[in-house]
Amino acid sequence: MKYDFLIVGAGYAGAVAARELADAGHKVLVVDKRNHIGGNAFDTLDENGVLIHPYGPHIFHTNSRKIFEYLSRFTEWRFYEHRVLAKEKDAYYPIPINRITINKVFNLNLSEEEVEGFLDTKRVKKTEIKTSEDVVLNSVGHELCEMFFRGYTRKQWDLDLSELAAGVAARIPTRTNDDDRYFSDTFQMMPSHGYTAMFERILDSKNIEVRLSFDYLLNRKEINFDKLIFTGPIDAYYENCFGKLPYRSLRFEHEHFAVDQFQSVGTVNYPNEQDFTRITEFKHITGQVVSGTSIVKEYSQSSGDPYYPVPNPINESLYQKYLAKAELEKNVYFVGRLAQYRYYNMDQVVGSSLALVNKILDK
Amino acid sequence: MKYDFLIVGAGYAGAVAARELADAGHKVLVVDKRNHIGGNAFDTLDENGVLIHPYGPHIFHTNSRKIFEYLSRFTEWRFYEHRVLAKEKDAYYPIPINRITINKVFNLNLSEEEVEGFLDTKRVKKTEIKTSEDVVLNSVGHELCEMFFRGYTRKQWDLDLSELAAGVAARIPTRTNDDDRYFSDTFQMMPSHGYTAMFERILDSKNIEVRLSFDYLLNRKEINFDKLIFTGPIDAYYENCFGKLPYRSLRFEHEHFAVDQFQSVGTVNYPNEQDFTRITEFKHITGQVVSGTSIVKEYSQSSGDPYYPVPNPINESLYQKYLAKAELEKNVYFVGRLAQYRYYNMDQVVGSSLALVNKILDK
Numbered sequence A, B: 001m002k003y004d005f006l007i008v009g010a011g012y013a014g015a016v017a018a019r020e021l022a023d024a025g026h027k028v029l030v031v032d033k034r035n036h037i038g039g040n041a042f043d044t045l046d047e048n049g050v051l052i053h054p055y056g057p058h059i060f061h062t063n064s065r066k067i068f069e070y071l072s073r074f075t076e077w078r079f080y081e082h083r084v085l086a087k088e089k090d091a092y093y094p095i096p097i098n099r100i101t102i103n104k105v106f107n108l109n110l111s112e113e114e115v116e117g118f119l120d121t122k123r124v125k126k127t128e129i130k131t132s133e134d135v136v137l138n139s140v141g142h143e144l145c146e147m148f149f150r151g152y153t154r155k156q157w158d159l160d161l162s163e164l165a166a167g168v169a170a171r172i173p174t175r176t177n178d179d180d181r182y183f184s185d186t187f188q189m190m191p192s193h194g195y196t197a198m199f200e201r202i203l204d205s206k207n208i209e210v211r212l213s214f215d216y217l218l219n220r221k222e223i224n225f226d227k228l229i230f231t232g233p234i235d236a237y238y239e240n241c242f243g244k245l246p247y248r249s250l251r252f253e254h255e256h257f258a259v260d261q262f263q264s265v266g267t268v269n270y271p272n273e274q275d276f277t278r279i280t281e282f283k284h285i286t287g288q289v290v291s292g293t294s295i296v297k298e299y300s301q302s303s304g305d306p307y308y309p310v311p312n313p314i315n316e317s318l319y320q321k322y323l324a325k326a327e328l329e330k331n332v333y334f335v336g337r338l339a340q341y342r343y344y345n346m347d348q349v350v351g352s353s354l355a356l357v358n359k360i361l362d363k
């Protein structure tokens, strides 16, 4: 059998493209080397019946009504606003930094109006913002930088803050009010029945076939297709011909406790203490009502499954080489976090995949 | 037993107030003269297993994140954007009026940019906007006014457009683009398991007792309480001492069909033809997957259950008399659509009730 499209990867990028092409009448085969759909957003019950995210906690949030509406075809939603605390010497501080964080760190009692002026006295003004260190120093100054950013960055990226592109720290706001939500997007909702259930519905089409535990790069010849959409790492597709694109990887330590609640919020960050970067308790996020609770500790590491593209100018220019090669392809398309080597959130990947299919279908 | 609060009415106004007071530790009795909770938002399965709204179609929409978040404590959500068509001589037109409506009515092919100029040629400019007629003529001119507004208003309110306060028509936008959503609020979502299920959770507190089929006004002496929150008609509370406040009522004709879909959108308006004002098909709104479909036809009438306050200066000044009396009360509070004689949507009633409780609790 010949497929109109072979899609490599059953995460957001692959699943959304598959569905759109299938709805437009194309015969699609989706393959994934893992034994499940959903990519890194996959969720499943652990041996204690708790719904967990094996590849780390995934919280859905978007400002795009269009993308939210699109996914709403495949799921209902539970309102959930993620909250994060940083733990340091047995005290907890709201993250991102807000009025409460600042008052607690400096043992002050500033009003909203006063915080801005206080930060002005702390700020290390930078005329040129090149690195994440510039971003942080320029917005909150030395003390808060050391307390919440430098150590965490070292753990997470194995880089000094000054070696990390500005964009990473720029994603994190500083607030002068008491808003302690981790995200401020309009739509902050979790799929009512979880991500995997949503992916099952996305992929539920008579024009879509799914083959799991199948690594395309080890079996390039096996499938007969017209066009290819590749959502794995772009460097792997080209056999690392220009060298490997660096990724940070993670090791997850999952644990279960016979208590109702392990911590008071979804995620507690450990900016300086501990080897892990953070602990997430899934029940906060999923809203599941079940006895016992499961958590995950995240350890950042340099080798293993590719999770985070490492954004810096050298890596970016290496990626551009692969991109140039990709753009010469006639019937091969690259989309998604790994294929575009972009620190994309889920909603952005959906958007990117929808845009690609629109481009393909208009042709 | 003595209650801290007696709350008359188990709709949004009453249920939300009850929950907030109960959470603050007060003992609350909620009574309703109907045999169910939820007020006019009540939903239930009909004899064919279809989820219907016995008191007419209720679509939840709000721009208030706070109110949406509040209700999210009691329900999950299904994304739903309501769409309405007007039927006239076997043709269907998007409502509110948009580019497609205008092109279809005038048999034109105007672009978005051209629509604005076209409407300018149709518009009857009004320097003073007092009535709904002024609003409509000023924004779309005679033809569209006759086609979509005057007849509908006559049926709905038994008034000429020129007798209806400006506010009513001002609620309906005119669009020059192709947006055919009935509402443009940020949050347009239906409770996943329906309104009644949500009300059950709102009222689920050890401090709340609910007594149904109990008319407070016929049994004023029977219950022992400190404070009263009344969400029924304010004039009835005062035995119509200044005269009755006018309300429009509705007669609902529910029908079931052994087909999957009766009409292509949630609601079809009949601005001029037919005696009913509109037909709503519930499955569009609730998202229920069930065989067969149920619809409701709405006939407007002057007597019966009070549904819509009739906004005009005379009625407003009559209401102000009752309000003045109410403001002299020490331990009686009035909140909700009937008690405040306001054309409130559900979210506004929630907001109004939360505000009242905050005021009460701060005392």
Ligand SMILES: Cc1cc2nc3c(=O)[nH]c(=O)nc-3n(C[C@H](O)[C@H](O)[C@H](O)COP(=O)(O)OP(=O)(O)OC[C@H]3O[C@@H](n4cnc5c(N)ncnc54)[C@H](O)[C@@H]3O)c2cc1C
Pocket (backbone or CB within 6 Å): A008, A009, A010, A011, A012, A013, A014, A031, A032, A033, A034, A038, A039, A040, A041, A055, A056, A057, A058, A059, A060, A061, A214, A215, A216, A217, A218, A231, A232, A233, A250, A307, A308, A335, A336, A337, A338, A344, A345, A346, A347, A349
């Ligand atoms: C720890 C962590 C936490 C995150 N938290 C959030 C969050 O809270 N909110 C948010 O919006 N985003 C979050 N993200 C980002 C989110 O995971 C991604 O945006 C999204 O999952 C990317 O989708 P994708 O389809 O591009 O890639 P992926 O989900 O990685 O899917 C790619 C798929 O391709 C398969 N594949 C690769 N190579 C091959 C091959 N050769 N043959 C066959 N199959 C192959 C892989 O097995 C994989 O399943 C997080 C990411 C991580 C790592």
Ligand SMILES: Cc1cc2nc3c(=O)[nH]c(=O)nc-3n(C[C@H](O)[C@H](O)[C@H](O)COP(=O)(O)OP(=O)(O)OC[C@H]3O[C@@H](n4cnc5c(N)ncnc54)[C@H](O)[C@@H]3O)c2cc1C
Pocket (backbone or CB within 6 Å): B008, B009, B010, B011, B012, B013, B014, B031, B032, B033, B034, B038, B039, B040, B041, B055, B056, B057, B058, B059, B060, B061, B214, B215, B216, B217, B218, B231, B232, B233, B250, B307, B308, B335, B336, B337, B338, B344, B345, B346, B347, B349
């Ligand atoms: C046909 C129709 C369609 C609507 N559609 C929408 C919509 O799509 N979206 C939207 O946001 N809003 C809609 N609304 C408005 C919505 O119904 C109201 O905003 C909301 O239900 C009002 O809540 P409430 O608690 O103020 O009043 P109600 O829901 O009317 O509740 C008041 C309760 O008090 C009880 N009561 C009255 N007197 C007594 C007494 N003496 N003793 C005991 N109990 C008493 C009544 O039985 C009633 O249950 C619609 C209204 C109607 C009529």
